[in-house]
Amino acid sequence: MVADKEAKARIKINKLLEDAGWRFFDNENGISNIALEHRTKKAQFDNSKLGEDLENAPDGFIDYLLLNEQKRPIALVEAKRENIDPLDAKQQAREYARAQHIRHIFLSNGNVHYYWDLEYGEPTIISKFLSIKQLGEAIKWTPNPEQMAEQQIDENYIAVSQDPKWLTYTEAQKNEAKTNKGIRQLRDYQVEAISKLKNEFLKDKRRFLLKWQLEQGKPC
CATH class of the missing domain: 3.90.1570.30 (tt1808, chain A)
Known part of the structure; x- marks a missing residue:
């Protein structure tokens, strides 16, 4: 079968x-x-x-x-x-x-x-x-700013791309997926960094330089 x-x-x-x-x-x-x-x-x-x-x-x-x-x-x-x-x-x-x-x-x-x-x-x-x-x-295709604006950036942003069923899991199932499938979630500072890039993109910027402040642990 x-x-x-x-x-x-x-x-x-x-x-x-x-x-x-x-x-x-x-x-x-x-x-x-x-x-x-x-x-x-x-x-x-x-x-x-x-x-x-x-x-x-x-x-x-x-x-x-x-x-x-x-x-x-x-x-x-x-x-x-x-x-x-x-x-x-x-x-x-x-x-x-x-x-x-x-x-x-x-x-x-x-x-x-x-x-x-x-x-x-x-x-x-x-x-x-x-x-x-x-x-x-x-x-030759270029991104659609309107579509980009609708993108939700949170801790689950990359987890969903790794497992399309991620958002339907219970906490126990998520923990199991992290162990067995290597699923990763974004940390707070990563969400902040991606959100800043998104906001700059929506301002028509297309080139980015992401710096990292080690002493504060925050993107700038």
């Missing part, structure tokens, strides 16, 4: 990628630009597991790595089974993307899909994957 749900998700994701112009094989439109199960630099992988349920395979393999014309990675797709929330893969996908020095992430379970530009905001739900041309256009 698990394998069936994973296979169905992969079939749907494959179709979405092809519809967006990504290629698994060389054809008349160009060379292949999808690498499957790409090993990350920090991977520790047991080859005996290859071919088994990839959902439970050791960390270190990117489901789909998307390449540009120079065969350099520009995006990745983290695939989950149909019965799993794609946002559950946020933290893992972010680590993989950073290891590959890329900013574009797609999260999908075959039915629900998200696009995430690591340089701006949180994952956004989408109905189809972006093409290589659209990813290029996405780089």
Whole structure:
């Protein structure tokens, strides 16, 4: 049953990628630009597991790595089974993307899909994957001040990005998540620093220098 749900998700994701112009094989439109199960630099992988349920395979393999014309990675797709929330893969996908020095992430379970530009905001739900041309256009995008103004900065700001269910947890569950998942919350001075950056951004400033007063332990 698990394998069936994973296979169905992969079939749907494959179709979405092809519809967006990504290629698994060389054809008349160009060379292949999808690498499957790409090993990350920090991977520790047991080859005996290859071919088994990839959902439970050791960390270190990117489901789909998307390449540009120079065969350099520009995006990745983290695939989950149909019965799993794609946002559950946020933290893992972010680590993989950073290891590959890329900013574009797609999260999908075959039915629900998200696009995430690591340089701006949180994952956004989408109905189809972006093409290589659209990813290029996405780089030109600039943040929306109105959207930034609506961002709530508090101790849970990064915890929610690490675990989308964080705000629904009881205190006991949060403590367990901190221990088992390594979830972190912002400290008071970090909330203050981020809030100051946000306020300056809303004043049309785009370059920042954050200094730290060690004797007072406060940003300035």
